[in-house]
Amino acid sequence: MITIGEVAETNTMIEKENLDVRTITMGISLLDCADSDLTQLRRKIHDKIYRCAKDLVRTGEEISRDFGIPIVNKRISVTPIALVGASACKTSADFVSIAKTLDETAKEVGVNFLGGYSALVSKGMTPADELLIRSIPEALTTTDIVCSSVNLGSTKTGIDMDAVRLMGSVIKETAELSEKRNVLNGDSKLVVFCNAPDDNPFMAGAFHGVTEGDVVLNVGVSGPGAVKAALENVRGCDFETLSETIKKTAFKVTRVGQLVAREASKRLGYPFGIVDLSLAPTPAVGDSVADILCEMGLEYAGAPGTTAALAMLNDQVKKGGLMASSYVGGLSGAFIPVSEDQGMINAANAGALTIEKLEAMTCVCSVGLDMIAIPGDTKATTISGIIADEMALGMVNQKTTACRLILVPGKKVGDVAEFGGLLGHAPIMPVNNFDCSRFVDRRGRIPAPVHSFKN
Numbered sequence: 245m246i247t248i249g250e251v252a253e254t255n256t257m258i259e260k261e262n263l264d265v266r267t268i269t270m271g272i273s274l275l276d277c278a279d280s281d282l283t284q285l286r287r288k289i290h291d292k293i294y295r296c297a298k299d300l301v302r303t304g305e306e307i308s309r310d311f312g313i314p315i316v317n318k319r320i321s322v323t324p325i326a327l328v329g330a331s332a333c334k335t336s337a338d339f340v341s342i343a344k345t346l347d348e349t350a351k352e353v354g355v356n357f358l359g360g361y362s363a364l365v366s367k368g369m370t371p372a373d374e375l376l377i378r379s380i381p382e383a384l385t386t387t388d389i390v391c392s393s394v395n396l397g398s399t400k401t402g403i404d405m406d407a408v409r410l411m412g413s414v415i416k417e418t419a420e421l422s423e424k425r426n427v428l429n430g431d432s433k434l435v436v437f438c439n440a441p442d443d444n445p446f447m448a449g450a451f452h453g454v455t456e457g458d459v460v461l462n463v464g465v466s467g468p469g470a471v472k473a474a475l476e477n478v479r480g481c482d483f484e485t486l487s488e489t490i491k492k493t494a495f496k497v498t499r500v501g502q503l504v505a506r507e508a509s510k511r512l513g514y515p516f517g518i519v520d521l522s523l524a525p526t527p528a529v530g531d532s533v534a535d536i537l538c539e540m541g542l543e544y545a546g547a548p549g550t551t552a553a554l555a556m557l558n559d560q561v562k563k564g565g566l567m568a569s570s571y572v573g574g575l576s577g578a579f580i581p582v583s584e585d586q587g588m589i590n591a592a593n594a595g596a597l598t599i600e601k602l603e604a605m606t607c608v609c610s611v612g613l614d615m616i617a618i619p620g621d622t623k624a625t626t627i628s629g630i631i632a633d634e635m636a637l638g639m640v641n642q643k644t645t646a647c648r649l650i651l652v653p654g655k656k657v658g659d660v661a662e663f664g665g666l667l668g669h670a671p672i673m674p675v676n677n678f679d680c681s682r683f684v685d686r687r688g689r690i691p692a693p694v695h696s697f698k699n
Contacts, residue, residue: 264313264314264315264316264465264466264467265308265313265314265315265316265463265464265465265466265500265501265504266316266317266446266464266465266466266522266524267315267316267317267318267319267356267445267446267447267463267464268300268304268315268317268318268319268445268461268462268463268504268505268508269318269319269320269321269359269445269446269450269461269462269463269464270296270297270300270318270319270320270321270459270460270461270512270514271320271321271322271443271445271450271452271453271456271459271460271461271462271517272292272293272296272297272320272321272322272323272452272458272459273322273323273452273454273456273457273458273459274288274289274292274293274322274323274325274328274360274452275323275327275328275454276288276292276458277289277292277328278327278328278330278331278332279331279332280331280332281332282332282333282338282341282342285328285329285331285332285342286341286342286345289322289328289342289345289346289349290345290348290349293320293322293346293349293350293353294349294352294353296459296514297320297353297355298353299512300318300320300353300354300355300512301318301353301354301355303508303511303512304318304508306511307504307507307508307511311503311504311507313500313503313504315504317355317356317357318354318355318356319355319356319357319358319359319445319447319450320350320353320355320357320358320359320360321358321359321360321444321445321450321451321452321462322346322358322359322360322451322452323360323451323452323454324360324362324363324364324451324454325339325342325343325346325360325361325362325363325376326339326362326363326364326370326372326373326375326376326377327364327372327454328342329342329372329376330370330372333372333375333376334375335375336375336376336378336379336382337379337382338375339375339376339379339383340379340382340383340386342361343361343379343383343384343386343387343390344386344387346358346360346361346387346390347387347388347389347390350389350390351388351389355389356389357389357390357391357447357448357450358389358390358391359390359391359392359393359447359448359449359450359451360391360393360450360451360452361376361380361383361384361390361391361392361393362376362392362393362394362395362451363376363377363394363395364394364395364440365377365394365395365396365404365407366395366396366397366398366400366401366402366403366404366438367398367401367402367404367689368404368406368689369404369406369407373407374410377394377407377410377411377414378410378414380392380394380414380418380430380434381414381417381418381421381430382421384418384422384430384431384433384434385418385421385422385425385427385430388428390433391433391434391435391447391448391449391450392433392434392435392448393434393435393436393437393440393448393449393450393451394407394411394436394437395436395437395438395439395440396408396411396436396437396438396631396635397437397438397439397635397636397638397639397690398438398439398638398639398692399438399439399638399639399640399642399692399693399695399696400692400696401689401692401696402639402689402690402691402692402693403438403632403635403636403639403689403690404689405632405684405686405687405688405689405690406687406688406689408436408628408631408632408635408684409625409628409684409685411436411627411628411631412624412625412626412627412628412629412631412684413624413628414434415431415434415624415627415649415651416622416624416627416651418430418431418434419431419620419650419651419652419653420653423653423654428663429650429652429661429663431648431649431650431651432448432615432648432650432663432667433447433448434448434648435448435449435614435646435647435648436631436635436646436647436648437449437638437644437645437646438634438635438636438637438638438639438644438645438646439638439639439642439643439644439645440644440646441453441573441574441575441644442454442455442456443456443460443462443517443518443520443573443574444462444520444574444575445462445463445464445518445520445574446464446520446522446524446574446575446579448648449611449646456517457515457517459514459515460514460515460516460517461505461508461509461512461514461515461516461517462505462517462518462519462520462573462574463501463502463504463505463508463516463518463519463520464501464519464520464522464524464574465497465498465500465501465504465519465520465521465522466522466523466524466525466531467493467494467497467521467523468523468524468525468531468532468533468535468536469531469532470493470496470497471490471493471494471497471523471536471557471561472532472535472536472539474489474490474492474493475489475490475536475539475540476539477489479539483556486540486556487556487560488560490556490557490560490561490564491560491561491563491564491567492564493564494521494560494561494562494563494564494565494568495564495565495567495568496568497521497564498519498521498564498565498567498568498569498572499568499569501519501520501521501569502519502568502569505517505519516571517571517573518571518572518573518574519565519568519569519571519572519573520572520573520574520575520576521561521562521564521565521568521572521576521577522574522575522576522577522578522579522610523536523557523561523577523578523579524579524581524584525579525581525584525585525586525587525588532585532586532587532588533545533557533578533579533580533585533587533588534580534585534586534587534588534590534591535587536557536578537550537553537554537557537587538587540553540556540557541553543596544590544591544594544596544597545580545587545588545591545596545597546591546592546596546597546598546601547596550601550605551604551605551607551608554578554580554605554608554609555608557578558577558578558608558609558610561576561577561578562576562577575610575611575644576610577609577610577611578609578610579609579610579611579614580602580605580606580609580611580614581614581615581616581648582597582602582614582615582616582617582670582671582673583615583616583617583650583661583663583667583668583669583670584615584667584668585668586668589668589669589670589671592670592671592673593671598673598674599613599616599618599630599673599674599675599676600676602616603633603634603637606634606637606645607637607641610644611644611645611646612634612637612638612644612645612646612647612648613630613634613646613647613648613649614646614647614648615648615650615667615670616648616649616650616670616673617650617651617652617655617661617670617671617672617673618649618650618651618652618672618673618675619651619652619655619656619657619672619674619675620651620652620653620654620655620656621656622651622675622677623677623681625679625680625681625684625685626675626676626677626680627649627651628680628684629680629683629684630647630649630675631647631649632683632684632690634646634647636690639690639692639693640693642695650663650670652672655672656672657672657673657674658671658672659671659672660672
């Protein structure tokens, strides 16, 4: 039974500690829209998304009002477009036309973002995959709310280094085209993965996996402020107390997400998929994963002990979430983006946090090198090398890892890049510029690790 004290505690989390439901994301399969005629394909995509999602925003706002729970974003994820458009798209321009249809339809139904302009190429690229990947710079600089992702590797298949090399050039081209057109840096809407989950509700990496049903509702909950506030009450206590406090707080936060997910499912008439409990920060003061690490006893995120603290935080968040819901999925853990987390920004400015330290932290967090601004003169092969390192961490450790690197033309180390809104701002971080081109330019695939063979 829920006590009045627990109700009051949850209200405090919402009113004072930035607890919110970060997103309701409707996953929509577009496999039944496939058509060899591009015009018909675009019409089918529009019609299905509109039919399924026309009430999503209104329903989210009603639930928020009825239950007093902030629901920040309403989003859509769709089947990877490289699969859907394979028959109809003969050029990259054909894929761009689909991106524009997705953008227009998403705006029509009123959502914040649409994810799924994606390709899954962990073992090799089909012609359609390569066309979509090459279209990404044009697609992301001519649309506003379409997000793109590419899965480059997995523990079962290894890493497609041809695709890794190509993505280095795509990221650089996207940034340069964004500057030329004076639009939001498209790299902020582009992420590459190893072991991408099929049910991730968080942008920019969301897509509706082919293992999912026709339409499903996933909820992403975020509560770094609530976790930090709970830890303030146990300062100086031992690790067992620290762990239990994180776990219990994660449990309460996940129950909020479970409530919203079930209610959205009932009102919209589509099945509930998963709750993703990810400590995803925002630029708001007090809504920071780095501040949690500092509350645990570190001067800055990045100080010695950071990886251990983050490992414990991530593990207890997952344990609390699993206690609260039988359907926890997605990423469910701690995000460590530099641009969206004021504490991470402070640590980078102080010199406590480097890309190399962040890479070590990604071994134990939920995502990877997220929203990291790098100098505009960084070579494409250097970007590919950073991506390859992050993909290797995911492949060998059997976990999801990702890169969202934002190359900022005209900016150098020490400058600040402004992205605005939820994306915040970020210091330009130094990159190891020793040459890796002879490694990156090799053709083929890095094989899967020996522990991948389990059949």
